[in-house]
Amino acid sequence: MDMGFKIIDAIKSNNTCEQICKLNKNGILEKIIPEVKSMKEVGKCKYHKVDCFTHTIYALEEFEKLMRENKFPSHLKDEIWEYLNKEAENNLKNIDLLKLGVFLHDIGKANAKTIDENGRVHFKGHEKFSGEIALNVGENLRLSQNSIKLLYNFTRYHMYLLTLYKKSNTSHDVMKEMFDTLKDDIIGVMLLGFADINATKKLIEPIENEEVLKTYVYYILTVYLYKYKKNVSF
Template identity: 45%
Template sequence: MEIEKIIIESLKRKDTHKTFIELDKKDELEKIIPKVKCMKSVGECKYHVVNCFEHSINALRELEIVLNDKYFFPIHLKEHVLNYLDEYVEDGINKLHALKLGIFLHDIGKPDSMTLDETGRVHFTNHEKIGAQIVDNMGIKLELSTETYKLISKYVRHHMILLSLYKKNDLSRKELINVFNLMGEDTIGIILLGYADIVSTIKLLDKSEEVSVLKTYMEYILTNYLYKSNYTHV
């Protein structure tokens, strides 16, 4: 089977991250996603103890842990989340498959955005915007539709939203309306990506106690998005 098809088929498995690890060991993953090589050389900073590639694999694993846990989502959210993920973007590819690829690619812009300040501290300013552009320009040799690539690009572009809300500790009506208007119908996917991204990081920083707090944030945001009519996006 061609590598491209293996990657697409792996997105449909419950343990996609394992296939990606095996493809990388065979030096085949970067043949399809050339930026993988660069992702291995950057990423470690104040907040990350591993490089971008390892972090992306960890984030993908975290999403799969969440989705394989039938008790993770409260009852009032579970059906909505699963319905969103089951929605097809193109023949054979649903939003879950696109989200998995989006999670793996969410930091693909870091190699091109890395800078050092006068103290030697590493920064990755606007890496989400640069990453979205990379996906838009498609340096990935997969035969997916334009619509699918646009969705993946959207995931990458907005993956920092949950972290931003968490850091500001601002879940006010005004803030949430702005966020929902921006993310629109893909609020669920983007918030899930943000959760997997942050949790995979804080677990390595030995801050596991923050996971439950972050989960509460995520559930609150999704509940407001799904159930409060005065928060409905336009």
Template identity: 40%
Template sequence: MEYVLSVLNEVNKSDDISIYVVGQYIIDRLLGISSNEIEIVIENGFIDAIDRVFQRLDFDNYTKEVRKEVVFLRNKEKNIEIRLIDLKNHVLRDHLQNRVITIDSMALPINLYNEVQHENIIDPYGGLKDLQGKKVRNNLEREDALEISNILKAVRLMSQYNFDMDGKFKDFIVENHGKIETSYSKNITDELFKILKMEKTYYYFKFLDQNLNIFQKIFPEISPMKEVGECKYHVVDVFKHSLYTMEILELIIYSDSYFEEHIRKVYKEHSKEEIALGHSRLEFIKLGAFFHDVGKPSAMKIDETGRTRFRGHEITGAEIIKDMAENLGLSIKERDLLYRLVAKHMIPLVLYKKNDVSGKTLYKMFKELGDDTLDVLLIALADIIATRKLLDPTEEMGKFKIHVEYIANNYLTRFKEVEDISHIITGKNVIKNFDLGEDVLINELIEEVRKAIYNGKIGTSKEAALKFIEGVL
């Protein structure tokens, strides 16, 4: 980050270019936090400035995204994000006013990037005072403060720095609820996923709903979730259950002692996997947990005994997720992951009810879920606990944990070992050793070998695999 700022400072020395650091970088430096995001505004000569920055930085490791007047540069390896904003015909003060939130409306001349001190900061709306008071406040009661992306940004800053929202700002949002339009934009998705990165996401989702009354503006799907859900197994509606499921999931995943140590370490690394640019698997696990029952309102039926049932809710929910993912502008890979998490979340519970964790059953589950196995197990565990704890707070929850840990151990110590058996046997080995008919599919033979090793029927040698194939043929 230091090198990036020094490059920008060099570019700033041109007579016709003025560059400022704004927003989060200043907040982080004042709070003594290491920052990996930097937002830059450029007065005059934006194109020229960008060209000069590109000439000085090695961009082999950067991805570039152009969005209206903003150029996004991201370095995955160093976890750096740079946003370069073209002020066009505006001046800095106008831009700061448009940023809406006071602590986000501070600026620093780029030549003072190493001197982030109060006296050097341009602060027209009292951001420094609010930073000291740990408050998120709007700089003026303007209608653009009611844009969902700005409200989400305010809540994201609360979650990021553990700040409170100013009471007047909160009242302003609630009182003008009717003026807030349901909409989607890339900025909304960006802020939403930043909230999902934070601990206690469930708390801020609840805050958006209960304190600001705008969550349904972001996700209209939650309105019907509040109307259904109470049945034999649930004492609260789907929305409350979903929030509680997310809370349980976060308690589990951020705990250092909940799972066996080797499982905890695997989850820690697994959840860091980047699914798309800037979005890790953890955010999708949380989102999947929150929306795991989104299909219940459309799947609800009353049977002949008068009992409420939600058969197939996981499939109807997964279809709803498709539309939601499209509205959020998610990639196909992200959409498909969310779809699978919702569509498959019942599998571990079904196995628990059937008391079936046989090798054959688990192998089939692992083949079906693949890399998403651990995610589905985690969501299912949080779902079961969130359900049972409200039904009977005294019930022993350890049995559900044991069930999930047993499946996870089988996945990690048995299935993962046979996912790739090319070091044992390959299609070439099969062709070389056997005279196969045209109707014999080599991949199916390899799959049978994989199953046999998983179930302990044969050893992990080439000879054992060839002997097994000979018996099959």
């Protein structure tokens, strides 16, 4: 019996995190997405205190909290919600696919895992594996090609924000490359990146001010919407 509809119902609900946890508890989640099993077995490293599955649940919580609070800057709010509420396919919105993307963003870590000569665990390039797995998940769920592309973009490029944040590099060339690649999907990728980083940092640096991270997100989206998209030099 095809149980993919259970995932679709979960991402369309007002509490996707709770629904995903129920599917996991009932043993259904791994039947729909077999790679979930490996998510529970990897993930702990210098930067992550919990396994990959637990981290993605925390990230989903952060994302849904961000949506509920709805405290986006006034000059971005309408554009963000217009993007999130855009229909990706019949009865599925961008926000639904984005929640699935949040859950799948680190699913490629098992494939990317390496251990260096000092015994340290690394997951370099895991986003590429996550993107490929997301394509398969989308096909298995019988999503439209547009939805599958969205899911791929969210997972494949979710590291963009972290890279900018760590390097403090929001140069013209760096941002133009992002915008050229993602177009409007930069909105979803930045929101996913925020949820991802915040879920990680709260366990490592609980006193870290998340407003600093939001500043990066809102600055990037401002440049995209008001300069790049309007063909204004930046």
